[in-house]
Amino acid sequence: MVATGRPMLGETTRGRGRPRSERARLAILAAAGELMLAGGINAASMEAIAERAGVSKATIYKWWPSRGAVALDGFLAMVRDSIIVPEGLDTAAALRFQVAALIALFRDTASGPLMRALVGQAESDSEIARAIRERWLTPRRAVTAEILRTGIARGEIRPDIDIGAASDQLFAPIYHRLFFGHEPLDGQLADQLVTQAMTGLAPTRYRSGPEEIAISQHLRQPQ
Amino acid sequence: MVATGRPMLGETTRGRGRPRSERARLAILAAAGELMLAGGINAASMEAIAERAGVSKATIYKWWPSRGAVALDGFLAMVRDSIIVPEGLDTAAALRFQVAALIALFRDTASGPLMRALVGQAESDSEIARAIRERWLTPRRAVTAEILRTGIARGEIRPDIDIGAASDQLFAPIYHRLFFGHEPLDGQLADQLVTQAMTGLAPTRYRSGPEEIAISQHLRQPQ
DNA sequence: GATGATAGTGAACGCCCCGATCAGAAATTG
DNA sequence: CAATTTCTGATCGGGGCGTTCACTATCATC
Numbered sequence: 001m002v003a004t005g006r007p008m009l010g011e012t013t014r015g016r017g018r019p020r021s022e023r024a025r026l027a028i029l030a031a032a033g034e035l036m037l038a039g040g041i042n043a044a045s046m047e048a049i050a051e052r053a054g055v056s057k058a059t060i061y062k063w064w065p066s067r068g069a070v071a072l073d074g075f076l077a078m079v080r081d082s083i084i085v086p087e088g089l090d091t092a093a094a095l096r097f098q099v100a101a102l103i104a105l106f107r108d109t110a111s112g113p114l115m116r117a118l119v120g121q122a123e124s125d126s127e128i129a130r131a132i133r134e135r136w137l138t139p140r141r142a143v144t145a146e147i148l149r150t151g152i153a154r155g156e157i158r159p160d161i162d163i164g165a166a167s168d169q170l171f172a173p174i175y176h177r178l179f180f181g182h183e184p185l186d187g188q189l190a191d192q193l194v195t196q197a198m199t200g201l202a203p204t205r206y207r208s209g210p211e212e213i214a215i216s217q218h219l220r221q222p223q
Numbered sequence: 224m225v226a227t228g229r230p231m232l233g234e235t236t237r238g239r240g241r242p243r244s245e246r247a248r249l250a251i252l253a254a255a256g257e258l259m260l261a262g263g264i265n266a267a268s269m270e271a272i273a274e275r276a277g278v279s280k281a282t283i284y285k286w287w288p289s290r291g292a293v294a295l296d297g298f299l300a301m302v303r304d305s306i307i308v309p310e311g312l313d314t315a316a317a318l319r320f321q322v323a324a325l326i327a328l329f330r331d332t333a334s335g336p337l338m339r340a341l342v343g344q345a346e347s348d349s350e351i352a353r354a355i356r357e358r359w360l361t362p363r364r365a366v367t368a369e370i371l372r373t374g375i376a377r378g379e380i381r382p383d384i385d386i387g388a389a390s391d392q393l394f395a396p397i398y399h400r401l402f403f404g405h406e407p408l409d410g411q412l413a414d415q416l417v418t419q420a421m422t423g424l425a426p427t428r429y430r431s432g433p434e435e436i437a438i439s440q441h442l443r444q445p446q
Numbered sequence: 447g448a449t450g451a452t453a454g455t456g457a458a459c460g461c462c463c464c465g466a467t468c469a470g471a472a473a474t475t476g
Numbered sequence: 477c478a479a480t481t482t483c484t485g486a487t488c489g490g491g492g493c494g495t496t497c498a499c500t501a502t503c504a505t506c
Contacts (some may be wrong), residue, residue, distance in 0.1 A: 018502040040347030045492055056455045061494070090427070104273075119402055120343030124263030133405050140454025141405070158426050158454075164406050165396065165415040166424055172399035173391035179342055179402070182356050182364070183387050192388040200423025201371075201389055202315070203381050240481025241473040247483075268463060284465075381487045 020063075027053035028060055029074040036071060036112050041117040044071065068128040076115045076135055079105065085143060091151030092198050098144060098189035106178050107185045112174035118177060141167050168176055169197050243286075250276035252297040259294060260333050264340040267294065291344040291351040298337045299358055302328065308366055315421050316376030321367060322393055329401050330408045339402060364390050376427035392420050392433055 031052035035044035046067055050057040064070045083107055086097055104113035122129035144167045151157035170193055177183050254275035256265035269290055273280040287293045307329055309320055329335035345352035367390045374380035393416055400406050 005320035015452070016450075016504055018454080022504095023452065037458080042347045046494085047492065056457095056495085057494095058456085067493095116346045120346040122338045122402075123343040129404065131429050133403060137403055137405050151424075155426065157424050161424055162415045163418055165412065166419060168396035168406075169392045169416065169420060172472055173388065175402070176391050176395035176398055177266075179345075179398070180356060181352065181358055182360050183391075188257045189388065191384045193392065195386055196389060196392060198425045199321050199381075199425055200421055200425075201384055202415070202421040203378065203422075204427075238481070239475055239479070241475095243482070250455095269465085270463065279486095281467085282483055284481080290464095335452095341484085393490075 002212055009077065014092070023057050024053070024059060028055055028070065028079055031072045032067075032175055033074045033078065033114065036074075036117050037113055041067070041071060041121055044085045044117075055186070059192060063074060066125065066128075068118070068125045071118055071121060072128055075111060075118055078109065079111050079136075082111075083143060091147060091154065091156040092194060094147045094151075095144070095170060095198075097191055098147070099174070100187075101191055102140075102174050103185050103187070103190055103197065106174065112178055112185075113174075114180075119179065140171075144170065169192065247276070247278050247282060248286070251278055251293065252300055253285075254291075255293045256301065256333055256337060258389070259297075260336050264294060264344055264416050267340075275316070278419060289351075291341070291348045294337065294344060295351055295354055298334060298341055301332065301337065302334050302359075305334075306362060307364060314370060314377065316377040316418055317370045317374075318367070318393060318411055318421075319394055320418040320446065321370070322397070322416055323410075325363075325397050326408050326410075326413055329395045329397065335401055335408075339400075340348075344401070363394075367393065393417065 032044050033051045035052060036050055044067060046057055046060055049055075049070065050060055053060075053119065060070065064073065082101070082199070084097075084101060099119060106115065113176045118128065118132060122132055141164075145163050148157055148166060149161050152161075167181070170174070173193055174189070175186050176184065177189075224391060251272060254272045255267050258271055258275060266292060269280055269283055272278075272290070272293065274284055276283075282292065287296065296385070305324070307320075307324065327340065339350065341355060344356055364387075368386050371380055371384070371386050371389060373384045397408065397412070398417055400412075421437050
């Protein structure tokens with residue numbers, strides 16, 4: 001929970017007094033996003049946002065406690081409904097779809113720079129950090145975990161893997177390249193990540209034995 | 224290059240005038256680190272650093288152009304000589320060693336929070352971003368690439384992998400957990416990451432054929 | 447239509463940190 | 477000694493922050 005008001009994002013409480021201006025809300029989120037894209041989170045000062053949105057500064061402080069909170073809501077509004085789970089794919093294809101979708105989201109929309117700005121802000125604002133975890137990361141990891149569990153049930157994934165670590169191996173490289181910029185977020189990355197994660201880096205003759213042995217070795221249950 | 228002065232970190236130029244105070248330099252870096260650990264990068268204001276270090280603010284500005292630059296030099300001084308390449312290990316063991324070393328560095332020293340603060344600062348300071356890439360990330364990726372290339376020559380790594388993507392799959396999860404804090408950086412993570420990356424998530428019977436086929440399919444050369 | 451509740455406005459406030467600058471004292475070399 | 481460079485302590489204007497104020501606007505209810 002970051003916004004101060006009760007309605008989470010767009011809801012309009014039918015209260016007694018003057019209703020909240022939807023125009024102002026959207027203008028603030030848009031202004032914050034545009035300013036952050038142009039010059040990082042420092043460019044999106046509360047005063048700059050207010051001026052660009054044509055809104056009083058007091059109005060922003062009424063609904064958001066900090067600039068990071070405005071950025072977070074702008075980001076979440078932008079990426080809403082960006083979780084898509086297609087049906088009828090095998091495990092590798094489903095993972096490839098999710099990985100490619102995240103790459104495309106970060107590369108082709110403003111959410112990439114916004115995510116960078118947010119994580120930077122989260123460093124000094126634990127409320128932002130918590131909101132990113134709960135409202136962005138956790139839902140996505142749940143989808144991936146479900147794909148992996150289904151894959152295990154189908155026999156397409158080894159049952160002895162750690163699902164959390166596997167999720168991170170698939171998706172963390174995307175964030176890594178977004179944050180550090182050492183290599184591009186291009187289209188073939190999705191294929192590389194999924195193929196290499198599924199197949200492994202070692203040649204076949206070096207791999208451990210059949211999965212029955214691996215299960216008896218670990219006895220770990222996917223959480 | 225971030226520090227303004229010529230000597231990169233500790234060198235003392237034998238010029239004419241009063242020599243630079245080593246005590247002041249170390250006190251500044253230490254103060255910056257301590258303040259950032261306590262309250263994030265925003266707590267380490269130039270004035271706070273100057274006061275804690277017992278040093279004039281003008282002295283800091285003389286040698287570092289921004290607070291991010293001070294943070295960067297403090298971080299690099301702290302993690303100097305943290306790249307260790309042990310000899311006589313097979314590929315999996317060498318990778319496991321490097322992964323475990325990074326986890327331990329982030330978990331057991333102050334460099335973890337410092338790295339978070341730096342990446343946050345890099346969001347609005349491209350000079351910091353470049354310095355992190357060149358003086359932190361690139362040397363480490365070079366070591367990993369060398370391990371993987373040696374592994375290919377030894378037949379312990381498939382020759383058709385993308386080395387950059389493989390490096391990210393091994394190490395990006397560590398940064399990911401450091402930045403988001405969604406799962407702990409514990410000791411077994413190193414084993415999980417290397418084992419799963421080497422062996423693959425798919426069971427043996429689902430994997431593609433022997434490596435000769437894979438090579439002819441991709442024809443990609445490790446860069 | 448009057449009343450009351452809630453929102454948005456525009457302006458102002460003190461606070462703190464920033465980046466920059468200055469004169470002067472300190473330390474070292476030649 | 478003089479020359480050179482560093483460190484100091486103080487100061488300055490600027491700007492964003494977070495907050496508050498009185499005022500106006502818009503709605504539901506009586």
